[in-house]
Amino acid sequence: MKISKITTQKKNKNRFNIFESLNGKDEYTFSVHEDILIRFHLRKGLELTEEQVKEIKEQDAIYQYYTLSINYLSYRMRAKSEIIDYLKEKEATPDAIDTVIHKLENEKLIDDLQFSKAYVRTKMNTSSKGPNKIKQELIQKRIPEVYIEEALSEFSVEKEVDKVVKMMEKKLSTTSRKKSFQQQLIQLKQSLIQKGFTQGAIELASQEVDLTVNDDEEMDAIRYQGEKVWTKQARKHEGFQLKQKVMASLYQKGFSMDLINRFLDEKEEE
Structure with missing residues (x-):
């Protein structure tokens, strides 16, 4: 093909439309970024082979993918895999992705x-x-x-323990006292493991946190839980069997036998 005309795009002044003459008329062939225009010395009257046109289009596509990647990186740091996935979404070819990634790595834009x-x-x-x-x-x-x-390695054991201590203190100070302290503590530790903290750090933190049980709060909790259990079991059982069922249920909920017996004594007095 022979370039018959080059025009600037109206909506993007950095891109240029390339035309060739067909049947006496200028027909649009492809467009390129200004940098590609300069790199390949594109100008009116220049003749290009099919291979040259293919190379120009490939290089322009790579330039566009590179520009898109730079914009994508402008918001925050990205892992290499994130850039690769992003370019795949933009339908970049494997060769184009490799070229863009190599360029970004050389420029220390992804590491x-x-x-x-x-x-x-x-x-x-x-x-x-x-x-x-x-x-x-x-x-x-x-x-x-x-x-x-x-x-x-930057997340040292000391930093992890310190973080767990703060989280445990905050959680234990705000948790509603409708469960036994033991049950709250078990659930808290399970939650911390799910959040990704190590068992070792959790145990070390437990040694630094005040785990003193407040008897009044614990009694309020067992009354709350006990009444629910008592009402449920009373529909099926009575007498000694009822007390045994309530005792077993409350024990599983983390209450001490002393508190359970106090609750059962209260129920007998009613």
Whole structure:
């Protein structure tokens, strides 16, 4: 083909439309970014082979994918896998993706190790997630294991224990006293494990947190739970069997035998 005309696009001044003459008329053939126009010295009258046109189009597509990636990175740091997935959504070819990723890596715009370190610091300081949860999230982002381990070294045992202590103190001070303290503590530890904190850190934190049981609050809790259990079991049982069923249920809920007996004594006095 022979370029017969080059015009600037109305909506994008950095892109140019390339025309060739067919049957005496200028027909649109393709468009390129200004940088591609300059790189290939495109001008009116220049003749291009099919292979040259193919190469120009491929390079222009790569340039567009690179520009899209830069914009995508402008919002926050990204893992390499996130850029790859993003370009796949934009229907980039595997070769184009490889080229863009290689360029971004050379320019230090994507770096999975630095991304991992920043990710760990952010989650550690702004979320309630523990190291195990953060590790799983990095694995999902296809970060190499060696990078994950190095990044997680910033989430030291001391920092993890300190975070767990604060979370436990806050939770235990605000939890409604409708359950036994023991049951609340078990559920709290289970919640912390689900959030990704290690068993070791949780046990160390438990040694630093005040786990003193308030007898009055515990008695209020057993009355609340006990009344519900008593009402339910009284529909099926009575006398000694009723007391045994209530006792077993309350024990499973984490109440001490002393409190259970006090509650049952109260019921007998009614």
